[in-house]
Amino acid sequence: MSLAFSKMHGIGNDFVLLDCRRQPFALDAAQIRALADRHTGVGFDQLLSVEPARDPTCAFYYGIWNADGTPSGQCGNGVRCVAAWLHRAGALALGEEVRIESPSGAVTIRVLDPHRVTVDMGEPQFDPARLPFQADGVAADYVIDADGEALRIGAVSMGNPHAVIPVSDLHASALERLGPLLSVHPRFAEGVNAGFVQAVDRGHLRLRVHERGAGWTLACGTGACAAMAVLRARGEVDASVTVDLPGGALQIDWAGPGQPLWMTGPAAFAFEGEWLALDATH
Numbered sequence: 001m002s003l004a005f006s007k008m009h010g011i012g013n014d015f016v017l018l019d020c021r022r023q024p025f026a027l028d029a030a031q032i033r034a035l036a037d038r039h040t041g042v043g044f045d046q047l048l049s050v051e052p053a054r055d056p057t058c059a060f061y062y063g064i065w066n067a068d069g070t071p072s073g074q075c076g077n078g079v080r081c082v083a084a085w086l087h088r089a090g091a092l093a094l095g096e097e098v099r100i101e102s103p104s105g106a107v108t109i110r111v112l113d114p115h116r117v118t119v120d121m122g123e124p125q126f127d128p129a130r131l132p133f134q135a136d137g138v139a140a141d142y143v144i145d146a147d148g149e150a151l152r153i154g155a156v157s158m159g160n161p162h163a164v165i166p167v168s169d170l171h172a173s174a175l176e177r178l179g180p181l182l183s184v185h186p187r188f189a190e191g192v193n194a195g196f197v198q199a200v201d202r203g204h205l206r207l208r209v210h211e212r213g214a215g216w217t218l219a220c221g222t223g224a225c226a227a228m229a230v231l232r233a234r235g236e237v238d239a240s241v242t243v244d245l246p247g248g249a250l251q252i253d254w255a256g257p258g259q260p261l262w263m264t265g266p267a268a269f270a271f272e273g274e275w276l277a278l279d280a281t282h
Ligand SMILES: N[C@@H](CCC[C@H](N)C(=O)O)C(=O)O
Pocket: 013, 045, 046, 064, 066, 071, 072, 073, 074, 075, 076, 077, 078, 160, 161, 193, 211, 212, 213, 214, 217, 219, 220, 221, 222, 223
């Protein structure tokens, strides 16, 4: 048996997207890892499925799995690709605002042009229990032990867990060690996406993210939302910020508590394909 797929990316964070609107998603973790293999499979940071909605107020549901086969609750670059894919499939008009359902709840999407999408990602959640992150209560920053080193981090959920670490040098060699170490830090019971952020000015950030389940990626959409939200909650950035990631830039807008956060950026098609090794993985 074979599996038809679309290969897409959002500023270099790459995806295999499956059309599961008529047949249910049926891959197990071993098959996801085989499909994710960049030498013997197709290769992706995340696998996305587009499925019928479970929530009647939403038009579709999308599932998210990391390259290591683990599920996630949210994917910022992925949801823009889902929106562009729905538009190309004729299921979403340009400019139409539609709610779609992620594993962590509904978001609202709008396709601005066939390759640019804006998304209401909901309100950032700072309660440590939402990540989950082991801490006594909500704080602007937390000190955690990373291999004997005391690190100051922010923690926020965008539907998935994020640690945000302000740094003065995004290319410091210590980050290569700290990213993988933080992603599996024991205070984050379900792992965490570790974002290292350098503030250029109040409207401009630079960011690198070591993603839970995928490693260093060229971009992380929820990571950009998380970095902006943490610095905005501290009063260090304005309500509209450009976040530069290794693969490109995202626009993040958040007025503050009680308001939704908007993420705007590109979504690109690479190719359509058919994976022929579906049965060979078992
Ligand atoms: N690349 C994504 C986030 C994907 C999921 C993440 N690795 C997790 O496990 O939560 C994005 O663009 O947000």
